[in-house]
Amino acid sequence: MNQPVPAIETTIAGSLPKPSWLAKPQTLWAPWQLAGEQLTEGKRDAVRAALKMQEATGVDIVGDGEQSRSHFVHGFLQGIEGVDFSRMKRIGIRADRYEAECPTVTGPVRRPRPVHAEDMRFARANTTRKLKFTLPGPMTMADTVADEHYRDRAKLAFALAELLNAEARELEALGVDVIQFDEPAFNVFLDEVRDWGIAALERAAQGLQCATAVHICYGYGIKANVEWKKTLGGAWRQYEGTFPLLAKSRIRQVSLECANSHVPIELIGLLEGKDVLVGAIDVASDAVETPEQVAATLRQALKFVAPEHLYGCTNCGMAPMARPVAEAKLRALVAGAGIVRAELGVK
Numbered sequence: 001m002n003q004p005v006p007a008i009e010t011t012i013a014g015s016l017p018k019p020s021w022l023a024k025p026q027t028l029w030a031p032w033q034l035a036g037e038q039l040t041e042g043k044r045d046a047v048r049a050a051l052k053m054q055e056a057t058g059v060d061i062v063g064d065g066e067q068s069r070s071h072f073v074h075g076f077l078q079g080i081e082g083v084d085f086s087r088m089k090r091i092g093i094r095a096d097r098y099e100a101e102c103p104t105v106t107g108p109v110r111r112p113r114p115v116h117a118e119d120m121r122f123a124r125a126n127t128t129r130k131l132k133f134t135l136p137g138p139m140t141m142a143d144t145v146a147d148e149h150y151r152d153r154a155k156l157a158f159a160l161a162e163l164l165n166a167e168a169r170e171l172e173a174l175g176v177d178v179i180q181f182d183e184p185a186f187n188v189f190l191d192e193v194r195d196w197g198i199a200a201l202e203r204a205a206q207g208l209q210c211a212t213a214v215h216i217c218y219g220y221g222i223k224a225n226v227e228w229k230k231t232l233g234g235a236w237r238q239y240e241g242t243f244p245l246l247a248k249s250r251i252r253q254v255s256l257e258c259a260n261s262h263v264p265i266e267l268i269g270l271l272e273g274k275d276v277l278v279g280a281i282d283v284a285s286d287a288v289e290t291p292e293q294v295a296a297t298l299r300q301a302l303k304f305v306a307p308e309h310l311y312g313c314t315n316c317g318m319a320p321m322a323r324p325v326a327e328a329k330l331r332a333l334v335a336g337a338g339i340v341r342a343e344l345g346v347k
Contacts, residue, residue, distance in 0.1 A: 006060070006346075007307035007308050007310070007341055007344060007346040008298060008307055008310050008312055008337045008340055008341050008344075008346075009060035009061055009130075009311050009312070009337075010058070010060045010061070010311065010312045010313070010333055010334050010337050011059060011060060011061035011062070011063070011132060011178075011277065011311055011312075011313050012054065012059060012062070012063055012132075012313065012314050012330070013215055013255055013277075013279070013283075013313055013314045013316050013317050013318075014063065014065075014066055014072060014134040014180070014182060014317040015065060015066040015072060015134075015317030015318060015319035016050045016053070016063075016065030016067070016317075016318050016319065016323075016326055017318060017319060017320075017321050017322060017323040017326050018030065018065075018067055018319070019045075019046050019049065019323070020033075021034070021042065022034065022042045022043065022045075022046050022067070023070075025322065026320050026321065026322060028071065028222060028319060028320055029070060029071050029074070029100070029101070030070070030319075032070070043067055043068040044068075046065070046067035046068075047064045047068060047119070047122060047123060047126070048126050049067075050063075050064060050065030051064065051065075051123065051126050053327055053330070054129075054330065055127065057327060057330040057331045057333075057334055058331070058334035058335075058338075059330060059333070059334060060129065060130065061129065061130040061131070061132050061177065061178060062127055062129045062130070062131060062132070063123075063131065063132045063133065063134060064119060064122075064123040064133070066134065066317070066319065068116075068119050072136055072182055072317065072319075073136040073140060073141055073144040074102075074103070074144070075116075075136075076115055076116070076135060076136050076141070076164075076167070077103060077141065077144075077145065078115075079111065079112075079113070079114075079115030079116075080109050080110065080111055080115070080163060081107075081109065081110040081111070081112055082105060082106060082107040082108050082109040082110055082149065083103050083104070083106075083109060083145060084103055084105075084106045085103045087103065087104040087106065087146075088101045088102065088103060089101070089102055089103075089104055089146040090102075091146050093143050093144055094143065094185065094188050095188045095189070097188070097224055097228050098222075098224035100144070102144055102145050102146050103145055103146070104145065104146045104147075105145050105146065105147040105148060105149045105150065105156065106148055106149055107149050108149065108159070109156075109159050109160060109163060110163070111163040111166060114167065114170050115167055116133070116135075116167065117170055117171070117174060119133075120133055120171050120174045120175075121174055124176070130177040130178070131176055132176070132177065132178035132179075132180055133171050133176045133178070133179055133180070134179075134180045134181075134182055134215070135164055135167065135168065135179065135180070135181055135182070135204075136164075136181070136182050137181040137182055137183035137185070137186075137200075137201055137204065137214065138157040138158065138160045138161040138164060138181075138200040138203075138204055139153075139157050139183055139185045139186065139189065139192065139193070139200060139201070140182060140183050140184055140185040140186075141157070141160050142154075142156045142157040142160065142185075143185045143188075143189075153192070154192070154195075154196045154200070157196065157197075157200040158199075158200050158203060160204075161200045161201070161203040161204040162203065164181070164204035165203060165204050165205070165206050165207070168204065168205065168208055169207065169208065172208055172209065176210055177210060177211060178210060178211040178212070178213055178253070179205070179208060179210055179211070179213070180212075180213035180214065180215055180253070180255065181201060181204055181205065181213070181215070182214075182215045183201065183214050183215065183216050184215075184216065184217055184218075184316075186214075186216045186242055187216055187217070187218060187238045187239070187242075190238065190241055190242065193242050193245065194241065194242075194245060198245050198246065198249055201214060201251065202249055202251070205250065205251060211252050211253060211275075212250070212251050212252050212253065213251065213252065213253035213254065213255055213275075213277065214251050214253070214254055214255065215255035215277075215316075216239070216254070216255070216256055216257075217255075217256065217257040217279065217315055217316040218236070218257050218261065218315075218316070222320060226284055229261075229262075232262065233262070234262055235262055235264055236261060236262045236263045236264075237264065237267070239256065239263060239267045240267055243268070243271050244270050246271065246274065247270060247271050247273060247274060251274070252274065253274060253275040253276075253277055253311075254271050254274050254275070254276055254277065255277035255279070255313055256268070256276070256277065256279060257279045257315040257316065258278045258279045258280065258297055258301070258315065259279050259280050259281055259282045259289070259293075259294075259297050259315055260284070260285065260315075261279075261282075261315070265304065266303075266304060268301060268304050268305055269304035269305075271305075274309065275309045275310075276301065276305045276309060276310055276311065277311040277313040278297065278298065278301045278305075278310060278311065278312065278313060279313055279314055279315030279316070280294045280297040280298055280312050280313065280333060280336060280337075281294070281313070281314040281315060281329045281330075281332070281333050282315055283314055283315045283316045283317065283318050283320075283321065284315070286321070286322065286325050288325065288328040288329055288332055289329060289332045289333075289336070290332060290336075291332050291335035291336040291338075291339055292336065292339065293332075293336065294332055294333055294335070294337065294339075295336040295339040295340050295343075297336075298310065298312055298336060298337060298340045299340060299343075302340070307344055307346065312333050312334075313333075314329070314333065
């Protein structure tokens, strides 16, 4: 007898705030507060705490909160040869929306050993819930380095996609349920997404049997992103060209920004056949949503997505937030999804 497909499960987009004893709070690229053995131990304790927070709030599909990574892109790149972190350069990223200190690509990229295998083993051993692991997407990685070797973003992205695929296959073998590739650059370089971005993403996910996802948002809740959003007008239609391409792809899930945004909700109808992870939590505001506000966002999404394909999620990573705020928002997410599940008569 076939088991019923769960309806409106909840999950997080990726990062969660780090404890203040581990890294400077409410800061992107936050410096570690510990070193050596203490840092290793501190990262493990933070992952355990992140998992337990998600379990306590009722999140269905949990993640490690990226507690062991300084940044969602650089955390992976620090394990890649050909990327020199001793040669940091301040460059404009996301079409010069803001500047960041980025490592330099000085030679062919190579993954000499697994990057996140130990992180995955630890997370898997510390939760019995479905587990998602996030990796940076190839286009976004190519946009977050100073490339002095390939000097061609597509070539660099495909080289990185090969490494991502090897990493993802190993994570799958270790028991991950969902592998998500984070591609905020997909909302910036729209022509490149069509020309080679989707193909690079599919190369990164090639051969995976676990659920695959891509996260495309309008960025962390930092000032540069908030100011950029003000320039986008009353209807944010960046998804309009990308979603039909993803609908034809082998990627199973698409995570997107919705709450407190100007994304026309009907655009998710372009993702026919895909699981849609609707951002029902605004990560650019410390105001905690009520469960009813979350439920309202999910009800709107149900006009275009079947319940078994709809997930409640956060708009983006929560790394720059205060931990108590993030926890309260997760409780609201779960409670709001529960309201809608009850309305649908499903568990």
